Each structure stands twice: as structure tokens, then as C-alpha cells.
Amino acid sequence: MKATIKDIAKKSGHSCSTVSRVINNNPYVSAETRARIQGIIDETGFRPNNVARGLVKGKMNVVVCIIGDRFNQFYAELFSAAEEALNELGYLAVLCYTNYDPAKEEKYLEAVTENNFAGVIMVTAPETPQLTNNLSKLAFPIVLTNRYLVSVPTDVVLTDNYYGGYIAARHLLDLGHRRIAHWSGPDNSTASRDRLRGYCDAMQEAGLQVRDGDVWKGNLQETGGYQFACRLLENPGDVTAVFCGNDMMARGVVVAYAERGRKIPDDLSIVGFDDSPIAVTGTVKLTTVRQHAREMGRAAAEMVVNRMANKDQPHRRLTFTPELVIRESTAACRRTDGPL
Amino acid sequence: MKATIKDIAKKSGHSCSTVSRVINNNPYVSAETRARIQGIIDETGFRPNNVARGLVKGKMNVVVCIIGDRFNQFYAELFSAAEEALNELGYLAVLCYTNYDPAKEEKYLEAVTENNFAGVIMVTAPETPQLTNNLSKLAFPIVLTNRYLVSVPTDVVLTDNYYGGYIAARHLLDLGHRRIAHWSGPDNSTASRDRLRGYCDAMQEAGLQVRDGDVWKGNLQETGGYQFACRLLENPGDVTAVFCGNDMMARGVVVAYAERGRKIPDDLSIVGFDDSPIAVTGTVKLTTVRQHAREMGRAAAEMVVNRMANKDQPHRRLTFTPELVIRESTAACRRTDGPL
């Protein structure tokens, strides 16, 4: 069987307490004692049992990241940074995908409770009544990222999506575009809504009106962008630029145009969102709005362990400012024929 | 604080043992007692603490899936099926990505040991000395999938990759192709090697010789396929068909050709591998070799819990037979000019 702390205690002639102290780097151990015990630990290959530790401490040193969408590399990047930070802080990070299914979300949150995991970093969750109901009575730290809930205060780390939407539209306007579409995801997240507002305000500021037909909502994946692009190609109108809800969608647009021999940015200017790795794969590098994925991930990690120590501090919202990254998918508007 | 089994015992006037019995559906509880206790459990919202349970049972009911590659949807599919099965069997499934980094792999395996997780399903791992060394002394059940290790016997569920390579090449040969390239991943997995063998044997059977220059090894991702396709386009030779190591790679080839206005399958026939979801997204649906991802996932799940019960049974290797799925990326060879 695996060696326990008692075995080490017996072998070294010391008590469990003392062995525990050397394991946990408690200063109240003499140099000789520490050396002797450490020697035995090393030669035995003893590793403390985290389950027992978890029982007395009241929590396992495991943080679960619950993510809606496994295709979005922005989340992957965010998680990877969070994991790195969590490891440094002594926690194991594991991943669960919900596929945006509220039932799965609930299942995972329940599992966290039952297993006394230390906390949760949750990346995107549509705001369902169950979720808000659950969140409000959860006993462990949870930090949301990317979107916040209007009905429940939580710790959250965000991008300033309003500003992101604003600079995306602003950039296209500066290039002379006048009819700018916005393709995004379902309307159930603050992230999407805030970006939309930013886009609308930029348009209005330029004296342009956003028409109903200019904003399309679909799935935030490559297929979504692909489909919308096909729809636009069939019925071009005078749209000369598109602001996409994320880079995956933007990629889908590029593919649809490439397949028909149309040129980006000549035939259409595209701004993505996220600046995820796929923004720079493929021939046309995307102009996009960079979210600071790694910084957000690290911040979320720090926030979640911070809350473990201070259970009752007020909830905090940390907002990162996105920035425009100009690459090859946008260019000055060449169409001058239409009105507006 | 959260209710414990003792609180329930006190409230119901019964002992902890009895409460435990109703929680675990032990038959030795009278109907009335069970009803009364269950009532209290329900009204209290009591949930047993898995950590305490894990301590006495010697393991947490958590299975970790360790996956090398988060981009490959075939693995995602496999994991999703495994998770489903594991949930049915009473286990929580969580995910860790190694990015093919042996150090991360080791870290996760260590975490499994320290946290007494119930077992591991590991999807792809390059066979490093550390890994084999670690695996041979692990105390928990582990089942490998997709590739097996030559130096350590383990439980493993596989696709018959040799046969997969064979039918892929055979299909292209049947379409009249003679110069068929094979683009795959690094040579460190049995999966790649077996597919290569199958492809070579099919070629030889047809009286054709595989030349060194026909087999390229790169990264098994879209970028890998894209790069190889570019290389081929620059220097076409007489290759008319390609058998790709997986669907992502095949997709990359399609994109490269589309961007240059070349037609698939007219200019190049492509066979992928996996039949992952991306095989049917995009305009050209891929001809590919289907691996039975969901069946493999479920099998892996069953295998891992099976081994928990029977620690000393001999290791098993379960092989699924892949099948060719013919779609739009392959067509009869039209080039008849060159010798072979």
C-alpha cells in the first residue's frame, strides 16, 4: 500500500504532527529534524493524500473551469493562462464543457459542491433562472468571465465590450464604410449586447442609422459566419463591411468568399473579435478587436483564490480594455455609388 | 454550515449507520425508517460529502481524461461519449489538455495519484521514457485510446489503423490514382505508423512503389495540411491524390486549394481520417475513414471502471474496425499523361 504520514512518523521516530509540519514548511521544526524526515520522505517517495487533507481543510485544492464552447480558442487561451496561475498558487485546474446546456452547467456546479472543490471559473453561461438561482446560494467561490449576470452579483472579469464594439465600428467608419453589418451570437449575453450598443453608438455618432436588417444573430462559430456570408453574397445590397461577433465567425466569412473567388478585403472588409490564434492562420490575417485572454485568465485565477481567503468581501468586477489590431481583412471603402 | 450525516441522524433519531444505508440504498432498512430519513434528507437538502466518502473508500469518484490535442474534434467526440457513460456509472468526468507536453502529462498523472481520482482515460500520448516509466508504476486504472505503447502493457481501445490506412489507399487506387501521397503527423505514435503500413501495403499490392518523397510528416492540424498543400501546388509533380492523417489536415488542404481557385476533387483527390464533425462542414464534404469515436469513448469508460473492480485481470486491447465514408473530396483520376 501507499505510505502514509504515520509510516513516515514511525520510521523517523517522530510524531505525525512533526511530519506534517515538514510537509507544509511550517517553520517550527529544527533543521536536523527536518532533514531527517525529509530524507525519509524522499526515499519512500511519500506523497500526502490530498483527500484526507481536503477533508480536514474543508476543500480540495482543485478549481474547475466550466466553459460553454470548446471550439472558441479565446476561451482555451483564457483557461490556459488561468491554469498556469492556479498551478502556481497550488491548485489543480480541470476543465468541463457544457455546450451551453444549462442542465450540464447545473450538474457540474453540483459536482463542485459535493466534491468540495475549491472554486469555479466559469466562462460564459446564458443567464437562465436556474443558473442565477443556483449561483446565489453556492457555497464556493465562483468567478465569471466574459459576461456578467444582471440579476446576481458575482466576481467577474470582463472585456469592455461596449468599447470593443465601438472601436470596431469606428475603424470601419474611418475607412469610409457607411453600410456596416454586425453579425453576432444569440442575444442572451451581456457581451453581445454591449458590443452591439458600442457599434450602434459609433454609427449614430457618424450620423448613420443602423437598420434592422443590418444586425444578424446566429451561431458564433465558423459555420455561422459562413452561412451569413453566403446569404450576403446572394443578396449583396450595399453592405461593404462586417463587424463579426468573434474571429471564428470572421473566418467562416473569409472561407465563403474564398470559395467563390471573391477577395477580402477588396470585396468586403471584416473585423473580428477576440484576436484568438485563428485570427492569424490562413492567408488573410484578420483585423480584430483583441481581448486580453491571458491577462483575463490570470486575473480570474487570482480572483477565485482571493475570494477563498476573504469570503465576505464585496464582489468585484474587473474590466480589461480591448484594442484594435489592424491586419489584412479591412481596407478603405471603394464603393461610392450608393446613397449614404 | 452544510448539514452532515450526523445532523440527519440526530434529527431523525437514528444512527449514522442507518442514514448511510438509506443514502446508499442498502436494503437492510425498513420501509418506514427509510421514508422518515429520506424525508429529512430531502427537506434539509443534505448531500453527502464526497471527500469524506473518498477518504474511506480510498478513491474519489472522478475520472480524468487527459488529452493531447484540444483542436481535434475526434477526441472531443470520444471524450463526450466517455463522459456520458461515466456519468451513468456514477463518476464525474473532467478534462485536462497536455498539448503533447510530457511534463504536463506527468503533472496530471501525479495529480490523479495525489487526489485519489478513480482512473484515467488518456487520449494520445507520445511514448516517452518518462511516460512508460510512470505508467508502469501507477496505482490507478488507466486506459489508453487511439495508440498503444509498445513497452508497457495497458488497457487500450483502438481503431484498426492498419486497416484504415489500407482502405484509404485502396479507395484511391480503385479510382485509378497511381501517385498517392500520404501526409501524416510525427512518427512517434503507433496510430501513424500503422496507418502508414496499411497505405504502403495497399500500394505494393497494386504493384506500386511508395517513394520517399511521397510520405510527408508534419503537424496533424489544419495548418499542417495547408502548408503541405502549398508545397505541392508549387511543385506539383504527378501526385493526383492524398491520404491525410486526419480530417483537420485534409481541411487545410481544401482551404489552400480553394484560395488558389483550384478544385477539389478535380485537381486533387483527398481522403481524410476520423470522420470528425468538420468532415462535413464547408463546401467540399470529405471522403474519410470513420473512426467510431462514440463507441470508443463508451468502451474506454467501461474499461476503466471495469478495471477498478478487477485490479489484476490481464490487460485488454479492444479494436474497432474503421470504415470508409465516401463523399465529395475524391473522384476518378483524370490524369493519364505521366508514367504511373
Add this chain to the structure above:
DNA sequence: GCGGGATGTAGAAACGTTTCCAGACAGAGT
């Protein structure tokens, strides 16, 4: 030479379950 704060160590309780053991009771077979 004596109280008093560090420093070092051991023993035992505690964490929340499961499970082993023992005992009570009932009905059935002799």
C-alpha cells in the same frame, strides 16, 4: 536564579463518511 517569550515536539481530537461488529427481534424448522 527566575519569570517569560520563542522555539521545538508529541498526543489527541477533528473532519464526514463507510463498514465492521454486535445485538435485538421475528419467524421458521426441528
Add this chain to the structure above:
DNA sequence: ACTCTGTCTGGAAACGTTTCTACATCCCGC
């Protein structure tokens, strides 16, 4: 009437840690 077997229940040990309490010892300043 008696064992015997099966059903039901409670008490307590066990799982492997951390941590609380208690007790030495030492050195310091008086």
C-alpha cells in the same frame, strides 16, 4: 422450547491528514 437464519439497527473503528493543546527546553533581561 430451541436453535437458526434473516432482517433491522446502533456503536465505534477506520480512512490520512491538519491543528489544537500541552509540555519541554532554551535564551534573555532583570
